[in-house]
Amino acid sequence: MPLTGEYEPSTSDWARKQVEEYEGSGGTSGTTLRGMPVIVLTSVGAKSGKLRKTALMRVEHNGEYAVVASLGGAPKHPVWYFNLLAQPHVELQDGPEKRDYLAREITGEEKALWWQRAVDAYPDYADYQKKTEREIPLFVLTAK
Numbered sequence: 001m002p003l004t005g006e007y008e009p010s011t012s013d014w015a016r017k018q019v020e021e022y023e024g025s026g027g028t029s030g031t032t033l034r035g036m037p038v039i040v041l042t043s044v045g046a047k048s049g050k051l052r053k054t055a056l057m058r059v060e061h062n063g064e065y066a067v068v069a070s071l072g073g074a075p076k077h078p079v080w081y082f083n084l085l086a087q088p089h090v091e092l093q094d095g096p097e098k099r100d101y102l103a104r105e106i107t108g109e110e111k112a113l114w115w116q117r118a119v120d121a122y123p124d125y126a127d128y129q130k131k132t133e134r135e136i137p138l139f140v141l142t143a144k
């Protein structure tokens, strides 16, 4: 059952533009960052209840995805992190395909496994984690 609600664009211009190109082209344009694949995550705003759309690097394995709340190694989590904690039902668009998923924050060995997959997909994640004391959180998305 797709998420319903009013879309509220991100206050980050570059990310908002990427989301709008991605969705506006039906997932045929705006689908990479420096040549590496990107997905669009739709979440429900934890406070506003509005639909928030966030471009993130694509980390996929056997039909499951990981989303990495890296924010470039900033000291604070990106805001969408709190949306997923509050409402784990999300949508993920990968190219032209958009599906419903349940997001689950992972830790321990499971996180270590997915963290390696994330770094394989986007090596900068390793540099981001070195840059901050904050442990960069990771959610696994399983199809609903």
Ligand SMILES: C[C@H](OP(=O)(O)OC[C@@H](O)[C@@H](O)[C@@H](O)Cn1c2nc(=O)[nH]c(=O)c-2cc2ccc(O)cc21)C(=O)N[C@@H](CCC(=O)N[C@@H](CCC(=O)O)C(=O)O)C(=O)O
Residues within 6 Å of the ligand: 009, 010, 011, 012, 014, 015, 018, 033, 038, 044, 045, 046, 047, 048, 049, 050, 052, 054, 055, 056, 057, 068, 069, 070, 071, 072, 077, 078, 079, 080, 081, 082, 083
């Ligand atoms: C800028 C801010 O966005 P954010 O949710 O903190 O997310 C910051 C970034 O993670 C986001 O811009 C990502 O798209 C950046 N980004 C990546 N960010 C990552 O963290 N990881 C990635 O892998 C990643 C890849 C990527 C690829 C392409 C691209 O264009 C951007 C990429 C924002 O939009 N804030 C809104 C609020 C957003 C929101 O969800 N508000 C909640 C409130 C939540 C709360 O406060 O509890 C609500 O509506 O209720 C605002 O200031 O009004």
